[in-house]
Amino acid sequence: xxxxxxxxxxxxxxxxxxxxxxxxxxxxxxxxxxxxxxxxxxxxxxxxxxxxxxxxxxxxxxxxxxxxxxxxxxxxxxxxxxxxxxxxxxxxxxxxxxxxxxxxxxxxxxxxxxxxxxxxxxxxxxxxxxxxxxxxxxx
Numbered sequence: 001x002x003x004x005x006x007x008x009x010x011x012x013x014x015x016x017x018x019x020x021x022x023x024x025x026x027x028x029x030x031x032x033x034x035x036x037x038x039x040x041x042x043x044x045x046x047x048x049x050x051x052x053x054x055x056x057x058x059x060x061x062x063x064x065x066x067x068x069x070x071x072x073x074x075x076x077x078x079x080x081x082x083x084x085x086x087x088x089x090x091x092x093x094x095x096x097x098x099x100x101x102x103x104x105x106x107x108x109x110x111x112x113x114x115x116x117x118x119x120x121x122x123x124x125x126x127x128x129x130x131x132x133x134x135x136x137x138x139x
Contacts, residue, residue: 068118
């Protein structure tokens with residue numbers, strides 16, 4: 001059990017470095033701070049660029065899926081969701097205050113969804129391996 005947590009922590013740290021690189025370090029400075037609090041399905045952007053909306057949403061979901069997975073190895077469900085939401089909001093605020101992106105409610109929503117999906121993947125894998133061990137032990 002102890003080795004499993006150490007690997008989880010190492011993977012989590014590497015993942016955080018990658019997220020910081022993708023969301024902050026490779027971006028160029030914006031001239032203005034932008035806050036987008038209206039979901040794309042309500043502001044008309046969906047009608048203008050539905051493929052772009054789907055692609056952007058999928059990327060944000062996939063980007064935070066590993067966070068939910070790695071956190072699940074270390075924390076209970078409630079804390080995984082709280083930490084994922086906190087990390088997402090902090091990422092968006094950092095982008096806003098450093099002029100390296102906009103604060104976008106869509107990013108927050110889909111990042112949290114990605115974290116929850118990662119949590120579900122972890123739980124499904126854990127359940128599968130737990131059931132497999134029970135079957136092997138009863139033979």
